[in-house]
Amino acid sequence: MMIKAVLFDFDGVIAQTETYKLKQLMLMLDHFQVAYTKEQIFSMAGTIGSEVLKKMQKLFYQDAAFIAHQDEILAFKTTRPDLKALKTKNLDELLTVLKKRYLKLAVASNSSAARLQTALDSLSIASAFDLIASATDLGRLKPDPYVYQYAMAVFNVRPEETLIIEDSQLGIAAGKKAGAYVAALKDELGAIDQRGADIILEDIGKVVEFIDFINLP
Structure with missing residues (x-):
């Protein structure tokens, strides 16, 4: 597959x-x-x-x-972070490779679509994505799998044709309930329980290798 x-x-x-x-x-x-x-x-x-x-x-x-x-x-609120400083290392290179392979790309998050659009624009990567799917706007937050099921339906792809990249337990659970492959990006402190994922990656650039492994005949 x-x-x-x-x-x-x-x-x-x-x-x-x-x-x-x-x-x-x-x-x-x-x-x-x-x-x-x-x-x-x-x-x-x-x-x-x-x-x-x-x-x-x-x-x-x-x-x-x-x-x-x-x-x-x-009442705790974080100070507004510099998103550019927090962009995941090797993300731009990964998006370039995935686009060259003509894969459909989406952001599927619990955050609102408005917040996601603003954030992606500020990171200058909005154009890389074919879809922004917000679990908040859809009314069903992760670990409910609906936001991922929605994205797969829009793309007309089956779960076994889909790779989800997550970090949290809630997101990993949502991805597995949706029936897709799930790769977890390890947090810098290694404090999130990510054992529910199919693979745990320390570098998001390794996603390409995992896709190649899945695609093996």
Whole structure:
């Protein structure tokens, strides 16, 4: 079976905004002396909005420091990052190779389509993608597989003809539920449990080798 489409998550795959955001959160927890592990914080990768608040309340419901300062912590917002500085290394080269192979490319993220369009424009890569699919706009967030199923339907490709590039547990679960191949891009701290993926890559450029492996007769 030949891969015909590659679907990219945004945060943690196209740009390292996931790591940036979670490291900022750890600084906030340090400030209020809330005890945590990196694995706890990185378990929130791929989570957005009110879901982050629910996850934190569940993680720290017995922590006295969190309880005392939860209003300040839950009001936490990251400073606006420089997206160009956070663009994933070797991404441009990968997109060039994939386009030369005439593969269909999409961004499929929990973020809104408006936010994704602005981010891709700022990174000067919007034209590389044939589709922007927003789970928020579609009304079904990962780990629901719908955003990936939607992209595959638009491209008229089957799950076994699709490679999804993810980083978070939620995204990996969504990709596997959609029936596609899933490659996980390892986070810089190695704190995300990515064992559900078909392969874990330290360099996004290795996606080409994985596609070639899948395409072997």
